[in-house]
Amino acid sequence: ACSGPTATNTDSTNADGTGTGAAQAPTGDLRVAVISHGTAGDAFWNVVKNGATDAGRQLGVTVDYNSDGDPGRQATLVDNAVSQGVGGIVVSMANPDALKTSVENAVKAGIPVITINSGSERSAAFGALAHVGQEESVAGEQAGAKLREAGKATLLCVIHEAGNIGLNQRCDGARAGFGGTVSTLQVDINNPTDVEARIKGALQTDTSVDAVLALNPQVAVSAVNAVKGASSAAAVATFDLNADVTGAIKAGDVLFAVDQQQYEQGYLPIVMLKLYRDNANTVGGGKPVLTGPGFVDRSNVDEVAEYAERGTR
């Protein structure tokens, strides 16, 4: 797939990427390590991974995706990539301090690094080429604001993985954007019965709750069930999409879903690294490249549903 001598792409966000690349590829194949802090099987990071591997397939770049929720072991994965001598590293920085040494070592070793998702304000300081994505707190803030607009007064934010920094930032953001009363509830994502039961319990206990913000589509579906089970009138909003959520949006059970377009957080860095290697291009001019958030609600759900089905939204 590596042909096309006239690589005159500008550093725009044109990311269609077919047939781009340079003839004078310095070291042949490009290998990029994508290292995230998502736990294996996490719905959000699954889409990021799909973005990265799709980009890799289309651009002829080998993409290795690895993830670990423990900051220390995420750092070790970066070290691992450095010692493998990969051609580029894409790393999510939920915990910039823990990754500092490893990222700086990578930069020192001459490996271009692009940060994604969170950590935008530290990205440049560590010597990263660019940042793609957006702070989770911003997404949360906008979700909160949108709920406020819908006239809600009391919000329940459901954290499905205790201590996960990204989820906490979303809820904190929602608190800031919402303005009203916001309480958080911890549930265990691995136990669906527990998720539904606890949300139901919380709704029964505090009947003033009129909005539930789920941070995962699976949790959203359970929240819808719980709302019905508790005979509550609360509206449900969620982060991310799946077939059930799009159905629920159509049915009016879910108000909206926050779509961070994280597919781009996986896709764009691969393109950028390829451009950088082949053409020394950079993107963003030192500013983060923002991917979202977008909202999926009744107005646009039909259009997005099929993308969600195949794991790219």
Next chain:
Amino acid sequence: MSDQPLIEVRGVGKAHGSVVALHDVSTTVAAGEVTCVLGDNGAGKSTLIKVLAGVHRHDSGELLVSGEPVRFGSPREALDLGIATVHQDLAVVPLMSVWRNFFLGSEPTTGVGPFRFLDRRRARATTRSALADLGIDLRDVEQPVGTLSGGERQCVAIARAIHFGAKVLILDEPTAALGVKQAGVVLRYVAQARDRGLGIVLVTHNPHHAHPVGDRFLLLKRGRSLGSHEKADIGLDELTRQMAGGAELEALEHELRGTTG
């Protein structure tokens, strides 16, 4: 007594890793006879017993049951051939109640098909009376075996073997932990079983127990056979001397008395 011995052991050997516990031992167990296995501590008596009972598989030699060569894969196979054993260790499951231990592996059931339940009433009654016959008067057959005294525990295993023994009864030091009365009862049982035509293998360190009931005496030392004696060939004193490896308890007894003030 019969042409075909119930069990015949021919040059059997058994090693645990590099430890040779038994080497080239031969003997027979005939119906209506008691074969006593005697020997020092660590002579390999229990190892021989375990080979006969199907707990260990022998490494060399031959084991014939009713003339058929066998290599037991599990104790179940030995039990199915009517060989019941009281082991020196491996005797009981400490956390289980007395009656459950007693009937373990041969539980009586009532009902049919999927609704075959333990016949607990019968099991308890049988256990209680079988133990009472041995002179053990239990408070409660629901008591976990682990809380019984050493001798009581031993009696549970013996009573079980006597109850289920069909053709051959193997007893590894059954009387060691028993009181005088209980030991007497067990020996009487052994004699009765022999008279009913069972073949018996008895391991013991007590010549006073071995001599009265034994018909054949197999002497082991350090895993090897020192020879087999028929009862006619050997008296109590000679047996005791052989078991003690030349020393004599009576002499010792005099010595012990001598040193007293």
Next chain:
Amino acid sequence: MSDQPLIEVRGVGKAHGSVVALHDVSTTVAAGEVTCVLGDNGAGKSTLIKVLAGVHRHDSGELLVSGEPVRFGSPREALDLGIATVHQDLAVVPLMSVWRNFFLGSEPTTGVGPFRFLDRRRARATTRSALADLGIDLRDVEQPVGTLSGGERQCVAIARAIHFGAKVLILDEPTAALGVKQAGVVLRYVAQARDRGLGIVLVTHNPHHAHPVGDRFLLLKRGRSLGSHEKADIGLDELTRQMAGGAELEALEHELRGTTG
């Protein structure tokens, strides 16, 4: 022999939950004397021993060591008063090697301060010779105790108690699993220890073992004392009869012989 008995037991009782294992038992252990505890299975002998050794704490009655009333909180306290015990169960740690078991709780060390390491060479040599003295010739003192034969295991516990016993030696059925020779050796040891002025408590079911060495015989039945006899008051036959609760082994022996063909 001395005015002050080493151990005096006054009306001691012990219950496990609702099970009364021992009730109102009294006896004394004097220096240079052997107190034999005799009785049926489940009579409470081991329970009494465990009270003396600090494994159980008695519920009622008094326990005096060298005239001082004590209530042992742990076996360590008993050991510190020079009371060494061979238990019927609780004897050894099966997964540990022979020499580690032998010296458990009293390990010899070399070096100083934080660099006090086990003196393994000495420990191994001592273990080997202590066992050899009992007539047990081990292949290897590194062998886990769990792989020893029943009698060998028992000998490890006995050798340990003999080695570390300072003032009182308590033996719970030490000879049960032992061969004729080993049993003789153990009895000779008991006699020697007695002559060195130790107080000895010996539990046994074998009147042939108890009578030669014992000075005082405490008879237990169903947790209660049947009385205490001085050696002068009781002969071997009478002792046997009492232990068997009236039955007699000799009569049984005749019966056993009688039924043979």
Next chain:
Amino acid sequence: MTTAPPATDERLGSPGLLDRLVLRPEIGSLLGALLVFAFFSVVTERFLSTGGVATWLDDASTLGIMAVAVALLMVGGEFDLSAGVLTASTALVTAILATRLGWNVWLALLASLAFALAVGVLNGWLVMRTGLPSFIVTLGTFLALQGLNLGVTRLVTGTVQVSGMRSAEGYASAGFLFASTFTIGGTAFYVSILWWVLVTVAASVVLLRTRFGNWTFAVGGSAPAARAVGVPVFRTKVALFATTAFAAWLVGSINILRFTSVQANQGIGLEFQYIIAAVIGGCLLTGGFGSAVGAAVGALIFGMARQGIVYANWNSDWFQLFLGVMLLAAVLVNNALRRRAERVRR
């Protein structure tokens, strides 16, 4: 359960009904459950309402089904770390067959049952054949299944979940059996609660009243002794592993039919909750002692504590702290009793 014998033995002290009770392994957990129940009934309003009861029973039910099966296995002296993930694996198999290949739900359920039993038998077979501790062997299966769940799901769907069961053929009837609700006093209770009761009763009867139950105690209490008296140790243990796998299939089916979608990383970490519920219920980790009812009650404690904390409206940041203290309190309160049992027991 047991009738006292004609106890006129002078060696028995007080009549000892208490001591008799104390010997039952589940007594401790029952007291603990009462404590937790009483506590939350007093502290919160909603806990005792029918809606509340339905919620915590629901939470306890699937945990309870698994805890009971795991308790049997633990009595038999083995662990199964793969039990939690297997609930997700079976659900995934059912869902993929029904939604992607268009199988009838009943057929898909049958296929996933066969799959579950195969995993259970494999676990048991490996443990018995290799002589390795089940902790290690089932850890291997745990990791392997976890990898398979994610890998296969992504391969088939491109996402990390399979959904859309509702439109599969046969959903209605299967859903009725596994995921319907029944109404008592105007409140909907999930049918999984009935399954839980059923499994507990069946397991209890098997454990206490059948030969297989006797063998289970024996192989856990002392496998060599059991072997020596002719108990088929191999078959018994393999059957126990298969039972656990069956329970995992049951829970997986309940989940997939109720939530109609399943996430690839579901079930991870739950295996320890099962073990914990069993241990709270009186199972010994070393095997040979325990009870099915106890495990069910252990699950109940878990469910009540988990939901009770929500009802009490305590800050959920401290959720685990409350849960930990709750559990410790529940097991400590009957400590005196338990120790008494220990004393009687050995």
Next chain:
Amino acid sequence: MTTAPPATDERLGSPGLLDRLVLRPEIGSLLGALLVFAFFSVVTERFLSTGGVATWLDDASTLGIMAVAVALLMVGGEFDLSAGVLTASTALVTAILATRLGWNVWLALLASLAFALAVGVLNGWLVMRTGLPSFIVTLGTFLALQGLNLGVTRLVTGTVQVSGMRSAEGYASAGFLFASTFTIGGTAFYVSILWWVLVTVAASVVLLRTRFGNWTFAVGGSAPAARAVGVPVFRTKVALFATTAFAAWLVGSINILRFTSVQANQGIGLEFQYIIAAVIGGCLLTGGFGSAVGAAVGALIFGMARQGIVYANWNSDWFQLFLGVMLLAAVLVNNALRRRAERVRR
């Protein structure tokens, strides 16, 4: 380790060097480690490069430190489920004291050490006093610490992580001791590897050569027997819990000084990795048997497999599957040997 006795006993078969070796609990894991090492050295290019070695040693080191301590505890017959979370708790205590209250790092480290030891002693004391299984007691501490970590962190910082250690006073010197690197052949190795070696050697010496080690085997192998010969069972077990807590503090300190920030949910789930590494290294779950070196090698297997899979560039969807198969293969390959050991052993 042991010199063969003058074995001219006719009851011993072949000289039996092999059998002697086989008796060592760590042999199995050593073979497994060799297998994993050889496999990845052949399959991947970079695994054997100094950079590669540094990476997987680094991954194994903190796991190894904990595994060794946990192995001692397991030899002593107990579990500690709170060990994983405690690594985060100690790091949090250090970080909060140093960054929020402005303490000197050394002082903060001392304080968190005291905290860790208190938790360890509490664990041990509760286990011994109540007679409850350590599985349950430390589960309580586990949940409580987990709740505290989250609750306190959110209370103090408003987020779920504490960062900013780098600017705390005394960071440089403390960092040098716990989180610096040393260079061999141009590659930087973390000092935690040295700590790991040190802990392993120390634990091994203690276990095999001291009275305390002897007592550890005894209390795990048979606590009543040990008590009966005068071993201070209570003190020994409490000391073992304290040792585990100490190791958790060490790992927590290494982490906080190296990463300069700590997340409240760190360490959760790791306790089972410790136990698994110890079991792979030959520890019996039932206590009384095991080795420190074995546990360290078990951690090494873990580290090599985890990083090796990344080096091999296998699709991470299947990561757990590979890891599971890897682990099973590593323990199965020496199965014949181990079984032989079992045969010799009992």
